[in-house]
Amino acid sequence: MLELNGLTKIYHTGDKALSDVTLTIPNGQVVALIGPSGAGKSTLIRSINRLVEPTSGSAVLDGVNITTLRDGALRKQRRRMGMIFQEYALVERLTVMENVLSGRLGYVGFWRSFFRKFPQADMDEAYRLLDRVGLLAMADKRADELSGGQRQRVGICRALIQNPSLLLVDEPTASLDPKTSRQIMRLICELCAERGLAAIINIHDVALAQMFVERVIGLELGRVVFDGGPTELTPEVLTQIYGAEDWEATIEKVDDEAEA
Amino acid sequence: MSVALENKLGTAWKKNPYIASSSLRWAISAIVLVYVFLAVFGTKSISSSLVGLGLVEEGFRFGTFGSVDKFFSGIDVNWSRIQRGLARGQEFVGGFLSPDFASRWDHIVQGMYESVVMTIASTVVGIGVSIPIALGAARNIAPLPVYLACRFIITVSRALNELIVAIILVAILGFGPLAGFITLSFATIGFLAKLLAEEIEDMNKSQAEAVQATGATWLQRINFGVQPQVMPRLIGLSMYRLDINFRESAVLGLVGAGGIGATLNTAFDRYEFDTVAAILLIIISTVMVLEYLSGFIRTRIK
Numbered sequence: 001m002l003e004l005n006g007l008t009k010i011y012h013t014g015d016k017a018l019s020d021v022t023l024t025i026p027n028g029q030v031v032a033l034i035g036p037s038g039a040g041k042s043t044l045i046r047s048i049n050r051l052v053e054p055t056s057g058s059a060v061l062d063g064v065n066i067t068t069l070r071d072g073a074l075r076k077q078r079r080r081m082g083m084i085f086q087e088y089a090l091v092e093r094l095t096v097m098e099n100v101l102s103g104r105l106g107y108v109g110f111w112r113s114f115f116r117k118f119p120q121a122d123m124d125e126a127y128r129l130l131d132r133v134g135l136l137a138m139a140d141k142r143a144d145e146l147s148g149g150q151r152q153r154v155g156i157c158r159a160l161i162q163n164p165s166l167l168l169v170d171e172p173t174a175s176l177d178p179k180t181s182r183q184i185m186r187l188i189c190e191l192c193a194e195r196g197l198a199a200i201i202n203i204h205d206v207a208l209a210q211m212f213v214e215r216v217i218g219l220e221l222g223r224v225v226f227d228g229g230p231t232e233l234t235p236e237v238l239t240q241i242y243g244a245e246d247w248e249a250t251i252e253k254v255d256d257e258a259e260a
Numbered sequence: 261m262s263v264a265l266e267n268k269l270g271t272a273w274k275k276n277p278y279i280a281s282s283s284l285r286w287a288i289s290a291i292v293l294v295y296v297f298l299a300v301f302g303t304k305s306i307s308s309s310l311v312g313l314g315l316v317e318e319g320f321r322f323g324t325f326g327s328v329d330k331f332f333s334g335i336d337v338n339w340s341r342i343q344r345g346l347a348r349g350q351e352f353v354g355g356f357l358s359p360d361f362a363s364r365w366d367h368i369v370q371g372m373y374e375s376v377v378m379t380i381a382s383t384v385v386g387i388g389v390s391i392p393i394a395l396g397a398a399r400n401i402a403p404l405p406v407y408l409a410c411r412f413i414i415t416v417s418r419a420l421n422e423l424i425v426a427i428i429l430v431a432i433l434g435f436g437p438l439a440g441f442i443t444l445s446f447a448t449i450g451f452l453a454k455l456l457a458e459e460i461e462d463m464n465k466s467q468a469e470a471v472q473a474t475g476a477t478w479l480q481r482i483n484f485g486v487q488p489q490v491m492p493r494l495i496g497l498s499m500y501r502l503d504i505n506f507r508e509s510a511v512l513g514l515v516g517a518g519g520i521g522a523t524l525n526t527a528f529d530r531y532e533f534d535t536v537a538a539i540l541l542i543i544i545s546t547v548m549v550l551e552y553l554s555g556f557i558r559t560r561i562k
Contacts, residue, residue: 049473078475089470093488102484106475113480155470162474 001026002048002166002198007057009043009222017043018222020057027165028196030189032209032230035219036242041202044219045168048200049081050074061166079106082159084188086171088151092144096135096154099143100126103161122161129157133187149180153187160191167192167199173208181205185212206238355533356541364527364535371523372542374437375509378519382441383502386448391494393449394456395482401460401468410453417450422508426517437518444505444512451504455497456490463489492561499554503547510543 002025009018017040025031033041046052048059050066058067066077082103090099104122105113112118118126130136133153135146143151152172159167169188173181185201189212192199203209209216210230218226218241226237235247279285361368396402396410422443429439468485476484513521520539527535 051469051473075475075477078473081473083470083473085466085470087466089466091467091471091485091488092464093491094484098484102471102476103474105471105477105480105484110477110479110483113476114483158470158474168473 001062002200003058003060004044004048005058005060007044007047007059008055009040009047009052010055016222018047018054021219021222021224022057023217023224023227025166025198025200028192028198029215030192030199030201030213031215031217032213033200033202033217033219034204034206034209034241037204039219039241040222041204041219042170043222045083045170045200045202048166049078049083049168051083075106079162080165082162082164082167084152084155084159084167084169084172086174088148088155088175090143090151090154090158092142094143095139096130096141096143096146097126097139099154100130100157100161103158106162125161126157129160130154132191133157148176149184152176152180152184156184156188156191160195165197167197167201169199169201171202171204173203173205181208182211189213206233352533352536355535355537358534359538359541360532360534361538364523364532364538367523367526368520368535368539368542371513371520371539372546374440375506375513375519375521378437378440378444378509379502379506382444383448383498383505385441386445386501386505387452387498389445390449390452390456393453394460395486397453397457398460400463400465401478401482401486410457414450414454414457417446418454420446422447422512423515426512426515430516435516435518435522440509440512440517440519443517444508447508448501448505452497452501456494459490459493460486492558495561496554496558499550499557503550503554506550507543507547 002023004021004023007018007021008016010016021044033044035041043052047054048061048066050069054067058065060066061077061080064077066074069077091102094102098116101116101118101122104118108118108122127136127139130139133156135150135153135157138146138150138154143154146154155172167188172184172188176184185203185208188199188201191197201209201213210233213230216226216228216230216233217224218237220241225240226233238247239245277285279288393410393413396406397414399407402410425446426439426443429442433439433442463486467489468481471481471485509519510521510524513519513523514525516522520543524536524539527533527539
């Protein structure tokens with residue numbers, strides 16, 4: 001279970017990216033985080049695994065307060081939080097297998113990782129995950145030879161091989177075409193269900209979020225302004241989050257797609 | 261139509277000036293004009309006009325520079341000296357038509373051997389020392405105190421020209437390639453660490469961030485997230501530095517730091533221009549070989 005208590009981030013430029021965010025995400029729940037650009041979605045996710053240092057408040061994962069941890073202990077907790085990035089963030093000149101195995105870095109020592117001598121169990125798990133996402137044949141390709149959708153699937157494998165209890169997913173579909181976007185979202189949600197993983201998914205495609213998740217949190221100017229089920233996202237709510245627009249089309253389209 | 265638009269319509273659009281303050285713009289233009297004027301009309305006229313205006317007396321002394329006249333004298337040309345030198349130049353160029361590899365062959369081989377050893381050793385040691393310094397000098401992966409310390413080392417290495425370092429080291433360690441080796445290793449740090457650090461600072465941040473997010477240690481982050489990104493550049497720079505170190509080793513011999521430069525210097529001192537030509541041809545062909553080699557390697561790594 002992840003608990004955020006009054007999480008606040010003020011950048012040194014004075015911008016208040018997050019103000020007093022309090023949330024509880026139970027085990028195994030997949031949550032979509034929606035909101036306009038600059039609402040603090042990325043900051044919120046990064047404050048949890050402390051790629052961004054929150055200014056105040058706390059993030060507690062299964063009883064461990066991550067916000068106060070120091071180097072070694074923080075690294076131990078980071079192993080439990082897999083992260084998936086917007087531009088995939090694969091190390092492009094490394095092979096697919098190296099990218100997947102880099103998810104195990106928190107578990108192996110420096111020299112083992114330097115010589116790429118990962119334990120057999122890790123390699124087997126990497127093969128299994130690559131097979132699960134349909135990329136086993138690509139294991140020895142360099143990451144920059146893959147297409148966008150393939151790269152994101154490698155990114156998913158890298159996050160899952162950490163054996164996390166929480167996935168932090170930052171705009172997983174932002175650079176993908178509509179079809180691939182859906183496939184990736186479906187894959188993430190299926191894998192979360194298979195493994196009982198909780199996930200926070202930043203996404204600005206509202207329709208896509210409604211299709212796949214059980215809970216939606218709306219962020220506006222660093223504040224939580226909506227928290228509810230996907231069907232509760234009414235035009236009024238979307239106007240509150242994103243500002244005035246004709247929302248009916250967006251929402252109706254979702255219903256059509258859900259049936260199709 | 262909005263008022264703002266109506267006011268704009270019909271007016272010409274002009275790009276904003278690069279320097280916003282108009283007085284500063286004019287001042288800079290004036291300085292450039294004065295500079296061009298001085299460059300074209302020489303400086304003699306200035307000293308005479310200073311005297312003419314009564315600002316300074318004829319023969320007024322400017323500290324150690326001598327008289328006003330001498331301070332503003334520009335570049336003196338001694339035509340008779342040039343005439344005598346041209347003959348020697350002809351002899352020198354003539355040496356290239358009949359380079360003499362044979363009579364000092366043993367010296368040349370010895371000098372080349374020293375130079376090659378000096379070059380390779382100093383490049384290897386220089387790169388070995390540069391890499392940790394470059395990591396420390398990249399602001400995005402090093403804490404501030406480490407960054408400042410490493411930048412200081414780089415600045416010192418860059419500020420001291422190879423020749424100056426070599427002269428000092430020859431005075432301390434005596435003649436020979438040891439002084440040259442240490443000089444070139446030291447110079448390699450300033451070059452390689454600076455450029456590598458800049459490459460690290462320009463790298464794709466999210467790739468290293470993704471590795472960090474898995475719970476990797478700092479060293480693992482460097483090995484998985486940073487190294488793959490900067491490796492082609494590091495190899496390219498290393499090849500280029502090997503090339504530079506070889507060329508520098510030819511210069512350092514002139515101040516007694518061993519190598520082919522020492523052989524070259526001796527040949528010059530003896531006015532053996534045909535041997536000089538032979539040595540220069542060897543240096544040129546070695547540099548060309550290194551150039552092709554580095555080009556070949558750089559196209560292979562991407």
